[in-house]
Amino acid sequence: MTTVTLTIDPAFRVGPVRRRTFGAFVEHLGRCVYTGIHDPEHPSADADGFRGDVIALTKELGVSTVRYPGGNFVSGYRWEDGIGPRDQRPRRLDLAWHSTDPNLVGVDEFLRWSQASGTEPMMAVNLGTRGVQEALDLLEYCNVRGGTALSDLRRANGAPDPYDIRMWCLGNEMDGPWQIGHKTAHEYGRLAAETARAMRMIDPDLTLVACGSSGVPIPTFGQWEQTVLSETYEHVDLISAHAYYAEEDGDLGSFLASAVDMDHFIDSVTAVADGVRAHKKVAKRIHISFDEWNVWYQKRAESVPPSGDDWPVAPVLLEDRYNVADAVVVGNLLISLLRHTDRVHSASLAQLVNVIAPIMTEPGGRIWRQTTFHPFAQASQHAVGDVLQVAIEAPTYETAKHGDAPLVDAVATRDPETGAVALFAVNRSLTETVTLEVDTRSMPGLRVLGATSLSNPDHTWSATADDDTSVLPRANDTAALDGGRLTVQVPPVSWNVVRLGA
Structure with missing residues (x-):
């Protein structure tokens, strides 16, 4: 049996665990909104038509932030279509996903x-x-207390208090030729800077995100x-990164090492940002x-949007069914995000419901957790305090896509208040x-509180509405701590969590 040595030490602190790392994404795409979070015919639906069972699983998942309303959808969206009496709202073509949006869910509904x-x-x-004016109008509607045309319109629409939205994305994937209104970097940078500058005239304390690259x-x-x-540095706080991964041509080894690419992506964007900082x-x-990050099988049939004269409402789109290996990769991508907590200040799993999502629903019917639900929920629950860089001594294996990759990847967190x-x-x-042989001697007095592993002899097992419980994170009874050394056996193609406490 191969042994991998890890060292955990409070001195290896990277930065704080950021709750915004555990964000998700709701876009008007496929069944994410309609028959996803919004399903008025469902027995659990509230007065707005939102499914109570989806809300319950969103809380169980541990989601902190939710990006809305897109995604590619936002680049053609008129936000004012989605406010006021629902029976008076226009139906619009969504060019991004060749669908029709009835605007039954808009700004006010989503914020409720x-x-x-x-x-x-x-x-x-x-x-x-x-552009600038429409962004200012939406900000006024959402964040100004009252006394102006749009803030008073919000109040008339049933929201007397401002929504006080702190985080704003300045567009979406404007580098992509597929994007409605695609721009060059200079064109977008100028527009984003002008928009950011104007938005801060209303509210200087916003957190603003400029569009970065849609992928390496x-x-x-x-x-x-x-x-x-170079155009926006003084006016924004964050720059976005988007990445999706999939097993291709049966190359499971490369797929399991996807976090190597995410590490490279983050390090590269950080280097460029710091280069601009130095120049300025x-x-x-x-x-x-x-x-935007997740596993997404873009070449599958369910990722092909409608075409021609077919402009359906909420078509079945991007409804990937995830297996155990997909869940392991999602867990590893979370490890990468946490490991870079000094520079990654927010993240959004794309998406939340039905569309490449950890939560699946039947219209008017059942709900279930995909395999990818579990690593996200466990990390959101147990990552507390400080992120610690884990020193890993592990053999490597060769991958076709990412070169040599370590056999094991890991990160740790420590709560300085409780230890x-x-x-x-x-x-x-x-x-x-x-x-795994883990050196914890720098933190004396620990004991094993619990250990779990998510794995299966068949890594292609996927959850369904009929069975989402046969493969879950199970107790790993091999975890033992003796003399400041933790040992635990982890099965192949697995996601593992070990909790230690005083």
Whole structure:
């Protein structure tokens, strides 16, 4: 049996665990909104038509922030279509996903859903077909207390108090040729700077996110960030990063090492941002909002939108069914995000319900947790206090996409108030159980509070409405702590959590 050595020490502090790392994403795409979070015919629906069972699982998942309303959708969105009496709202074509949006859910409904689900809204503004004025109008509607046309309209629509939205995305994926209103880096940078400057005239304390690259493979990656930040550096706080991963051509080994690419993405964007900082000779640092990330099988049929004269409402789109290996990768991507908590200040799992999502629903019917639900829920629950860099001595294996990758990846957190430690680790081996030997001597007096592993002899097992409980994180009874050394055996293709306390 292979042994991997890990060292956990409070001196290896990276930064605080940021609650905004555990964000999610709700876009008007497929069945994410309609028959997802919103299903008036469902027995659990509230007065707004929102499913109570979805709200309950959102809380169980531990979601902190929710990005809305897009995504590609936002680049053609007219926010004012979604306010006021529902029977007077226009139906609009959504060019991004070749669908029709009835605008039954808009700004006010979504923000009431945010309150009900206990999540912080992260609002995106349309900088594709619109610009500065429309962003200011939405900000006035949402955040100004009263006494102006739009703030009084919000009050008339049933929200006497301002929503006080703190986080705002300045458009979405404007580097992508698929984007409505796609722009060059210079065009977008100028527009984003003008929009940010004007929004701060209303509310100077907003957290503003500029569009970064839609992925490392984009030809403009790196240069895009440099140009955009050269224009916006003084006016924004974060720059976005988006990345999706999938197992391709049966190459499970490369897929399990996807976090190697995410690490490279984060390090590259950080380097570019710091280069702009050096050139501008300022103290301020720009950090990263990794506000789209997940496993997404873009080549599957369910990712192909309708076409021609077919413009349906809430079509079945991007409804990937996730297996155990997908869950392990999602857990490993969370490890990467936590490991970079000094520079990644927010993140959003894309998306929350039905669309490449941890939660699935039947219209008017059942709800279930996908395999990817569990690593996210466990990390959100147990990652508390400080993130600690874990020193890992592990053999590597060769991958076609990412070169040599460590057999094991891990990160830890420690609550400085209670001394509680959580170790999150993945075993990327396809066949071999690995023994982790963890040096915890710098934190005397610990004991094992619990250990779980998510794995299955068949890594292709997927949850369904009929069975989402056969494969869950199960107690790992091999975890033992003796003389400041923790040992635990982790099965192949597995996500593992070990909790230690005084």
